[in-house]
Amino acid sequence: MVATLSEPAASAAPESTAGIDFGLTEDQELLRAEVRRFAEGRIRPGTAERDREHRFPEEILREMGEMGLLGMMVAEAYGGAGLDALSYCLAIEEVARVCPATAVTMSVTNSVCAWPIDNYGGEELKRRVLPSLASGQALGGFGLTEPGSGSDAASLRTTARREGDFWVLDGEKAWITNAGFAKWYVVMARTDPAAGKHGISSFVVPSEAPGFAVGKPEEKLGLHASRTAAIFFNQCRIPAENLLGTEGQGLKIAFATLNHSRLGIAAQAVGIHQRALELAAQYARDRVQFGVPIAQHQAVQFKLAQIATELAAARVLTYAAASKEGSRDAGRLAAQAKLFASEAANRACQESLQIHGGNGFHDDYEISRLYRDVRVTTIYEGTSEMQRLVIARHLLQK
Amino acid sequence: MKIELSDEQRMLREHVRRFAEEVVAPRAKEIDETGEFPRSFFDQAGELGLGGVAMPEEYGGAGMDTIAYCLVIEEISRVCATSGVILSVNNSLVCDPLLKYGTEEQKKEFLTPLAAGQKLGCFALTEPGAGSDPAGLRTTARRDGDDYVLNGNKIFITNGTDADVALVFASIDLAKKHKGITCFIVPADTPGYSHGTHEFKLGVNASGTTELAFEDMRIPARYRLGEDGEGFKIAMSTLDGGRIGIAAQAVGIAQGAFEEALKYSQQREQFGQHLSDFQAIQFYLADMSTEIDAGRLLTWKAAWAKENLKRYTLEAAQAKLYASEMAQRVTNKALQIHGGYGYTKEYNVERYFRDARITEIYEGTSEIQKMVIADWVLNRA
Numbered sequence: 001m002v003a004t005l006s007e008p009a010a011s012a013a014p015e016s017t018a019g020i021d022f023g024l025t026e027d028q029e030l031l032r033a034e035v036r037r038f039a040e041g042r043i044r045p046g047t048a049e050r051d052r053e054h055r056f057p058e059e060i061l062r063e064m065g066e067m068g069l070l071g072m073m074v075a076e077a078y079g080g081a082g083l084d085a086l087s088y089c090l091a092i093e094e095v096a097r098v099c100p101a102t103a104v105t106m107s108v109t110n111s112v113c114a115w116p117i118d119n120y121g122g123e124e125l126k127r128r129v130l131p132s133l134a135s136g137q138a139l140g141g142f143g144l145t146e147p148g149s150g151s152d153a154a155s156l157r158t159t160a161r162r163e164g165d166f167w168v169l170d171g172e173k174a175w176i177t178n179a180g181f182a183k184w185y186v187v188m189a190r191t192d193p194a195a196g197k198h199g200i201s202s203f204v205v206p207s208e209a210p211g212f213a214v215g216k217p218e219e220k221l222g223l224h225a226s227r228t229a230a231i232f233f234n235q236c237r238i239p240a241e242n243l244l245g246t247e248g249q250g251l252k253i254a255f256a257t258l259n260h261s262r263l264g265i266a267a268q269a270v271g272i273h274q275r276a277l278e279l280a281a282q283y284a285r286d287r288v289q290f291g292v293p294i295a296q297h298q299a300v301q302f303k304l305a306q307i308a309t310e311l312a313a314a315r316v317l318t319y320a321a322a323s324k325e326g327s328r329d330a331g332r333l334a335a336q337a338k339l340f341a342s343e344a345a346n347r348a349c350q351e352s353l354q355i356h357g358g359n360g361f362h363d364d365y366e367i368s369r370l371y372r373d374v375r376v377t378t379i380y381e382g383t384s385e386m387q388r389l390v391i392a393r394h395l396l397q398k
Numbered sequence: 399m400k401i402e403l404s405d406e407q408r409m410l411r412e413h414v415r416r417f418a419e420e421v422v423a424p425r426a427k428e429i430d431e432t433g434e435f436p437r438s439f440f441d442q443a444g445e446l447g448l449g450g451v452a453m454p455e456e457y458g459g460a461g462m463d464t465i466a467y468c469l470v471i472e473e474i475s476r477v478c479a480t481s482g483v484i485l486s487v488n489n490s491l492v493c494d495p496l497l498k499y500g501t502e503e504q505k506k507e508f509l510t511p512l513a514a515g516q517k518l519g520c521f522a523l524t525e526p527g528a529g530s531d532p533a534g535l536r537t538t539a540r541r542d543g544d545d546y547v548l549n550g551n552k553i554f555i556t557n558g559t560d561a562d563v564a565l566v567f568a569s570i571d572l573a574k575k576h577k578g579i580t581c582f583i584v585p586a587d588t589p590g591y592s593h594g595t596h597e598f599k600l601g602v603n604a605s606g607t608t609e610l611a612f613e614d615m616r617i618p619a620r621y622r623l624g625e626d627g628e629g630f631k632i633a634m635s636t637l638d639g640g641r642i643g644i645a646a647q648a649v650g651i652a653q654g655a656f657e658e659a660l661k662y663s664q665q666r667e668q669f670g671q672h673l674s675d676f677q678a679i680q681f682y683l684a685d686m687s688t689e690i691d692a693g694r695l696l697t698w699k700a701a702w703a704k705e706n707l708k709r710y711t712l713e714a715a716q717a718k719l720y721a722s723e724m725a726q727r728v729t730n731k732a733l734q735i736h737g738g739y740g741y742t743k744e745y746n747v748e749r750y751f752r753d754a755r756i757t758e759i760y761e762g763t764s765e766i767q768k769m770v771i772a773d774w775v776l777n778r779a
Contacts, residue, residue: 019404020465022702028399086399281775301772302765308775309716312699313692320695323399336688385681392680395660395687 022316024090031083032090038067039098047099050225051369054217056181057102057225064102065136069095070109074118079131085260086322089267093318096271100373101225103268108177109133111261112381113140116186117204120244120253129184129204138183143173143205143231144254151386153188154197154251158233160189165240167203169211169233175380179229180214183207186257187233188250200250204242211236222372259331261381262338266318269338269345269377272370273311276345279367280304280352283359300355307348314341332394339387342377349374401695407466414473417446426478429604430749433596435560436604437518439481440488443474444515448485450493457497457505458514464639464701468646472694475650476657479753480604482650483760486643487556488512491761492519492565495581495636499624508563508583520561521640522552522584522610523633530766532567532633533576537612539568545616546570546582548590552610556760559596559606562586566612567629579629583621590615601752638711639704640761641718645697648718648725648757649690655725655732655750656686662736662745679735686728693721712774719767722757729754 024032043060050057064070072088074080088110096103114133117126132138149156158171169189176185185205192199205212215230245253281304284295294300317340321333349371353360360367378384403411422439429436443449451467453459460466467489475482496509511517528535537550548568555564564584571578584591594608624632660683663674673679700717703710729751733740740747758764 019400019407019463020402020698020702021400022699023706024399277775281779285776295776298769301776302768304775305719305768305771308771309720312713312716313696313720316695316699317688317692319399320401320691323401333691336691339684340688340692388681388684389677391684391687395683396664396674396680 024086028087028090031087032094034067035069035091035094036097038064039094043095043098043102047225048363048366048369050099051101052224052363054224056227057099057105058181060102061105061139062136064095064106065134068134069106070136070139071114071130071134072110074114074130074134078118078126079134080114080118081134084322085263085325086319089263089270089318089322092264092267093271093274096268097275099225100268100272100370101223103271104223104226105139105178107261107264107268108142109140109182111264112142112257113182113184113186115260116202116244116253116257117184119256120202120249121204122241125204125241125244133184139178139181141176141178141182141185141231142257143176143185143187145174145176146172147174151383153254154200156188156190156200158187158189159193160191160201160203162191162240163237166237167240167243169203169205169236169238171233173231175218175228176231177226177228179227179231180217181227185231186244188254189233191247191250195248197251198248200254201247202244202250202253203238204244205233205236205238209236209238221375222369223376258381259334260325262334262387263318263322263325265377265381266314266321266334266337266341269341269374270311270315270318272374272377273307273314273341273345273348276348276352276367276370276374277304277307277311279365279370280307280355283356287357294355303351303355307351310344310348314344317341329394332391335382335387335390338382339384339391342374343384345374345377401698403465403469406462407469410462410466411469411473413446414448414470417442418473418477422474422481423477426480427743427746427749429478429480431603433598433603435557435596435606436481436484437560440484440515440518443481443485447515448474449488449515450509450513451489453489453493453497453509453513458510458512458516459493464642464704465698468642468649468697468701471643471646472650472653472697475647476654479647479651479750480602482647483556483602483605483644484518486640486647487521488515488519490640490643491521491636492563494639495565495623495632496583498635499581499628499632501620503620504583504623512563517562518557518560519563519565520555520557520606521636522555522558522564522566524554525551526553530763533579533630535567535569535579536572537566537568538572539570539580539582539617541570541619542616544619546580546619546622548582548584548612548615548617550612554607554760555593555610557606558593558608558610561593561606564591564610565623566610567633568612570626574627576630577627579633580626581623581629581632582617583623584615584617588615588617600755601749602756637761638714641714641767642697642700642704644757644761645693645700645714645717645721648721648754649694649697651750651754651757652686652690652693652721652725652728655729655747655754656683656690658745658747658750659683659686659732659735662739666737673735682731682735686731689724689728693717693724696720711770715762715767715770715774718757718762719764719771722754723764725754725757
């Protein structure tokens with residue numbers, strides 16, 4: 001039989017008798033309400049200006065760190081909030097609903113920087129790095145992509161060679177979110193040129209390492225209040241204990257990290273989708289044409305119904321994948337959630353903008369920003385095409 | 399949030415899957431071609447407790463929950479959509495309202511044998527002139543002493559050729575529109591009750607779909623379900639639950655077609671390799687499985703909402719809308735993966751493709767679901 005969601009996960013204890021529960025816990029509800037309050041009160045004001053001016057929300061991120069939003073799944077022993085993946089998704093969703101750019105900054109620090117360090121770092125490294133990330137004193141970055149290595153991550157060319165108690169890195173990473181603002185970067189580099197995909201290792205590179213440099217900010221279609229730039233390693237020396245896992249394990253760590261982080265991007269897409277629906281419904285109620293609010297036109301009503309239904313589907317896939325993190329099917333479920341939620345959010349923004357008519361094309365309306373911001377969700381942390389490959393691989397395994 | 403079946407639900411699913419594969423699947427093609435109502439299937443399903451999965455045991459049911467009910471409908475529909483809808487109608491559209499609105503006496507007399515699968519039920523709302531707009535129905539019920547006298551016609555009634563009991567919606571006062579609609583429990587052997595022969599359709603061919611006619615049909619007042627004028631409310635709330643069953647049916651059809659396509663893609667060779675080695679086919683399979691999981695989760699969420707929330711109209715409408723349209727897309731792609739063979743009767747996919755189509759129509763068209771959902775978004779969110 002084909003593996004489906006309904007199949008018990010290998011890791012799940014068979015004694016479950018309570019069965020399926022779509023409810024959130026009280027703690028999760030409280031967290032969601034708290035993040036929504038913060039997002040509306042603190043992030044919303046100035047969102048449009050920061051987008052226009054390409055301004056990074058440093059002060060807001062510091063406050064988010066104090067709230068525990070930047071090391072949400074890091075164990076409390078290392079200063080984190082020790083929360084589950086679903087709580088993390090709820091928080092990302094609420095931030096993305098107000099500002100997708102702030103959400104991706106948050107997502108990168110949490111899930112592609114703190115998470116692999118927490119899961120693959122040595123004790124000393126974790127004590128040195130995680131508290132600063134979790135408290136918001138430092139942001140994190142993730143360096144896998146290179147100019148010539150995107151979806152084909154195994155073809156990366158950045159190198160790392162051992163010199164005594166140090167690793168020395170040489171190469172270049174492209175499109176690095178948080179570049180220049182992050183203090184810690186998880187970086188994949190080739191340690192054994194002869195070993196192909198098994199010759200790649202993962203490292204934690206501090207921004208003050210000698211030989212580390214940041215390129216000029218990239219100009220992007222959207223997410224203007226997030227920072228994206230290249231990072232360079234020129235005989236960049238880092239301590240030997242900054243290796244994550246073991247030598248040669250780097251690609252495995254990168255893929256495990258992306259399996260996890262895709263939940264965050266799915267949640268980001270759900271947050272954007274939610275907002276696109278709210279804006280479309282509000283506009284449809286307010287806008288009068290042919291003597292009635294356009295919400296009374298059935299064509300508009302049906303668009304809203306479609307957006308709302310796809311939102312429900314995207315959300316339930318995302319929450320289900322988050323709730324199954326760690327199970328045998330987690331990789332496939334995260335890929336499904338990311339694929340569906342990002343594609344659905346793109347359709348939602350397209351249709352929401354259409355309901356806004358000419359106004360939606362105008363910068364004064366929030367939907368125009370969401371329309372730009374949402375576009376990258378089907379691309380980063382694995383394109384839709386890569387998600388389909390991941391899913392198909394799972395399906396055809398048997 | 400926990401997406402894990404209970405042990406009881408998992409065991410139920412295994413049992414039903416075995417029953418579906420050993421008993422239901424071998425006849426699926428034949429009944430599709432002959433249109434013969436599979437009464438023996440219903441009898442056997444009844445013995446397994448599938449006639450009233452979510453009905454209390456004291457009324458002949460299996461005493462399980464709505465998610466268990468979805469598992470049953472999905473598993474049966476995975477091999478035979480016709481059999482799925484026969485069960486769905488008996489469970490959702492007949493047993494459910496009897497449990498919710500019936501008197502103790504009505505539950506003993508009607509619900510118990512229906513839930514136990516000893517009797518088969520049907521739901522008679524639709525008329526030639528009243529489809530999506532049931533408030534326009536023309537069947538009348540005139541009070542006469544301790545009886546009502548019903549006259550009128552119903553069409554497209556699933557299980558109609560074989561039903562022992564019908565829930566019939568009729569108006570006690572046409573001028574009152576939906577406020578005049580009243581629901582009656584009608585034994586099929588009542589004088590004045592008649593049904594047509596089964597109609598051949600695009601799909602779900604053996605579901606006993608036919609018309610009913612009532613000619614001076616005398617029904618005792620104690621067989622009235624709910625109050626005078628309460629019928630519209632009963633019909634609407636019943637359809638909320640029914641939509642969950644149809645969503646589960648759509649998920650089952652899609653899952654069955656998907657598995658056939660997956661298997662075929664790994665056997666069929668062209669250009670010196672298996673179809674499943676081609677990226678285009680891999681991407682079809684990835685999209686299909688993702689959409690099936692989305693449909694299944696929405697369906698389970700609606701079932702969970704029915705058990706745990708006060709209202710579940712929105713969840714049921716979204717599950718039904720999404721799952722039915724998903725099934726249409728998935729069966730279409732499954733047929734495409736089969737190529738020319740998929741268009742022949744040699745393979746099951748052409749049946750899945752035909753069967754899926756009705757899920758977008760019955761128990762509320764996609765357009766009706768969108769009206770329900772839009773109302774929620776604009777006025778209640």
